[in-house]
Amino acid sequence: MKGVLLVNLGSPDSPTPKDVKPYLDEFLMDERVIDVPNWLRNIIVRGIILQTRPKKSAEAYQKIWWEEGSPLIVISERFADKVKEQSEIPVALGMRYGSMTIKNALGELSEKGVDEVLLVPLYPHYAMSSYETVVVKTMEVKDEFFPKIKITTLPAFYNNKDYIEVLSESIAAGLKGFEYDHILFSYHGIPERHIRKSDPTKFHCKIDESCCKTNSVAHHTCYRHQCYEMTEKVKEYLGLSNDKVSLSFQSRLPNDPWLKPYTDFEFERFGKEGIKRLAVITPAFVADCLETLEEIAMEGKHQFQEAGGEDYKHIPCLNDNEEWVNLMVKWIGDWQTKETLPV
Numbered sequence: 147m148k149g150v151l152l153v154n155l156g157s158p159d160s161p162t163p164k165d166v167k168p169y170l171d172e173f174l175m176d177e178r179v180i181d182v183p184n185w186l187r188n189i190i191v192r193g194i195i196l197q198t199r200p201k202k203s204a205e206a207y208q209k210i211w212w213e214e215g216s217p218l219i220v221i222s223e224r225f226a227d228k229v230k231e232q233s234e235i236p237v238a239l240g241m242r243y244g245s246m247t248i249k250n251a252l253g254e255l256s257e258k259g260v261d262e263v264l265l266v267p268l269y270p271h272y273a274m275s276s277y278e279t280v281v282v283k284t285m286e287v288k289d290e291f292f293p294k295i296k297i298t299t300l301p302a303f304y305n306n307k308d309y310i311e312v313l314s315e316s317i318a319a320g321l322k323g324f325e326y327d328h329i330l331f332s333y334h335g336i337p338e339r340h341i342r343k344s345d346p347t348k349f350h351c352k353i354d355e356s357c358c359k360t361n362s363v364a365h366h367t368c369y370r371h372q373c374y375e376m377t378e379k380v381k382e383y384l385g386l387s388n389d390k391v392s393l394s395f396q397s398r399l400p401n402d403p404w405l406k407p408y409t410d411f412e413f414e415r416f417g418k419e420g421i422k423r424l425a426v427i428t429p430a431f432v433a434d435c436l437e438t439l440e441e442i443a444m445e446g447k448h449q450f451q452e453a454g455g456e457d458y459k460h461i462p463c464l465n466d467n468e469e470w471v472n473l474m475v476k477w478i479g480d481w482q483t484k485e486t487l488p489v
């Protein structure tokens with residue numbers, strides 16, 4: 147029997163340093179997130195980052211936490227419940243990190259008699275620290291605990307025509323009534339090194355002006371290309387003019403060069419250059435989370451206004467948007483009945 151496993155990133159159990167610390171430990175000790183030799187990762191994560199970050203992160207989580215729990219988890223559950231209601235086959239939700247494990251979600255499917263799973267990493271783009279780690283972890287769990295289950299993975303859907311339509315329509319709805327001077331597409335950042343590591347040709351990705359615009363097989367696993375491409379497709383769909391749209395990368399750790407331009411520097415630049423009304427979209431995330439609700443909707447607004455900006459609007463992620471649910475149900479139905487996956 148076929149079934150579906152939806153996987154997002156995960157959150158701590160509560161917004162306290164006590165619960166944030168083990169969550170960050172699991173997250174940052176992932177070799178696809180902090181990709182240095184194990185001994186060095188131990189020093190960087192446990193010896194340095196975890197000494198101070200849990201307290202700081204817990205404070206940030208406290209600002210956005212809901213009665214029902216972490217927004218990322220609650221929204222993912224709402225989305226999964228709606229998909230379940232409309233799908234003919236079992237659907238389960240798991241998280242890459244934290245207590246809502248992939249193992250439990252696969253176990254739930256296995257108990258229902260599922261032996262063929264469509265794995266859906268809930269990320270539109272491919273990055274070793276998001277999409278790839280979900281796939282690798284799921285395969286490890288499957289091999290150890292559910293060896294008879296066959297897994298097929300949904301490809302990254304950053305340029306899928308239907309997804310672009312759903313995303314663009316939701317952006318248009320979010321922009322309604324907001325007179326903007328500029329729209330910023332702010333994507334989660336990654337270290338530049340990850341782009342080079344994920345390049346199968348080992349020479350294409352130079353992280354310059356042209357590599358992401360020059361055709362290459364490297365683009366299948368190039369997060370930077372996929373962010374550029376998604377921005378272009380949404381711009382095209384909504385008929386946005388070039389001079390009113392730009393792209394940036396947020397949420398970096400203070401090490402290594404990360405993808406540029408940096409979102410916080412852009413907020414400052416916009417404010418100083420006289421942009422008064424700014425709309426911000428965060429399309430690396432399908433669900434609102436700490437990085438959108440605190441870093442962009444709260445901190446970003448503050449940074450922009452401190453630099454001279456005035457009106458500011460963060461457009462919500464797709465979350466449990468009806469059209470997004472319908473599209474996921476369609477993808478599931480196509481795989482279930484025709485063995486086809488979206489392109």
Ligand SMILES: C=CC1=C(C)c2cc3[nH]c(cc4nc(cc5[nH]c(cc1n2)c(C)c5CCC(=O)O)C(CCC(=O)O)=C4C)c(C)c3C=C
Pocket residue numbers: 155156157158170178179180199203216218269273275276334335336337397399430431434435436437
């Ligand atoms: C869009 C996909 C994501 C990529 C790619 C990604 C890479 C990445 N992240 C960190 C470090 C942190 N990210 C944190 C939170 C966080 N990250 C994503 C998504 C991606 N991360 C989400 C959805 C969230 C929010 C989780 C939530 O509970 O709402 C955090 C934790 C919070 C904090 O302390 O700032 C860290 C740390 C790295 C190092 C990285 C790539 C190398």
Ligand SMILES: [Fe+2]
Pocket residue numbers: 334397
């Ligand atoms: Fe992150």
